[in-house]
Amino acid sequence: MSLAEDFLIGDDLHPIDLVETLAADHQWEFDRVTENQIAMAVEGLWRTYSVTLAWSPQDETLRLICTFEMEPPEHRLPELFDVLNRCNDQVWTGGFTYWAEQKLMVWRYGLSLAGGQYAGAEQLNHMISSAITSCERYYPAFQLVSWGEHSPADSMKVAIAEAYGRA
Numbered sequence: 001m002s003l004a005e006d007f008l009i010g011d012d013l014h015p016i017d018l019v020e021t022l023a024a025d026h027q028w029e030f031d032r033v034t035e036n037q038i039a040m041a042v043e044g045l046w047r048t049y050s051v052t053l054a055w056s057p058q059d060e061t062l063r064l065i066c067t068f069e070m071e072p073p074e075h076r077l078p079e080l081f082d083v084l085n086r087c088n089d090q091v092w093t094g095g096f097t098y099w100a101e102q103k104l105m106v107w108r109y110g111l112s113l114a115g116g117q118y119a120g121a122e123q124l125n126h127m128i129s130s131a132i133t134s135c136e137r138y139y140p141a142f143q144l145v146s147w148g149e150h151s152p153a154d155s156m157k158v159a160i161a162e163a164y165g166r167a
Contacts, residue, residue, distance in 0.1 A: 013118045015055050015062050022125055042066075044132050046139045051128060060114045066107040066131035068139075070098070072146035082152040083145045087138045087159070093130055096138070105142060107131045 016038050023030040023040050030040040037054040050067045072080050080098060088095045094109035109127060111119060119127075137159050144155040 015113070015119050015124065016053065018119070018121055019053050019124055019128075022121060022128070040128075042128065042132055044136045046136055049132055049135055051131060053124075053128075060112065060117075062111040062113060062119060062127075064094070064107075064109045064111070064127055064131055066135055067099075067104045068135065069103055070105045070142065070146070071103045072142075076146050076149075079145045079152050080142065083138075083141050083155050086152055086156050087134075087141065090159070091134055093127075094134065096134075105135075107135055 014035075016032070016036055019038050020030065020032055023038065026042075028040045028042050030038055032038050033052075036056070037052065040051045040053075042049050042051050047068055052065045052067075054063050054065075055061075056063065077098075077100070084096050084098060094107050097106050097108065098104070099106055109131065111123075111127065113119060140158040141155040144150040144158060145152055148155070
C-alpha cells in the first residue's frame with residue numbers, strides 16, 4: 001500500500017499529517033509547530049534550508065516557504081533584486097523574494113486545494129523538492145551578485161539547468 005493510500009483510508013485527510021510522514025520518511029528534522037503547520041530542516045548541497053508548510057482551512061491553501069539566511073551588503077541590494085527578478089522569470093512554480101528585515105532569502109509557493117481537493121504524497125514531495133531544487137539552482141547567482149560584485153546577467157550564467165541534492 002502506498003503512503004497516499006494509507007491516508008485515504010481514514011475520513012480525515014490533513015495535508016500537514018501527510019507532510020509529517022514525508023519528513024519522517026526522508027529523515028528530515030521537523031517540528032509540528034501547530035496542527036496546521038510544520039517546520040523542517042532539509043539539507044541541500046549548498047546549505048540546510050528551513051522549510052515550513054502551513055495549511056489554512058479558511059483559504060483552503062497549503063503554503064510552502066523555504067528560507068535561508070542571507071546578509072548582502074546594502075549597496076548590492078539593487079543588483080540582488082535584479083537577479084531575483086531574473087530568477088523568477090525562469091521558474092514556473094513559486095518565486096523568490098528577499099525579506100531584508102529578517103535577512104532571509106525566501107522561496108514561496110501556495111497550493112490551492114479549494115472545493116475539498118487534497119494533495120497526495122507525490123504532489124507534496126514534488127512541492128518540497130521543487131523548492132529545494134530552485135534554491136540550490138539560484139544560490140550561486142545570489143552569492144555572486146551580492147559578494148562577488150558580478151552583474152546580475154553574469155551571475156545568472158552560473159544557474160545550472162538542474163540541481164542535484166537530497167530533497
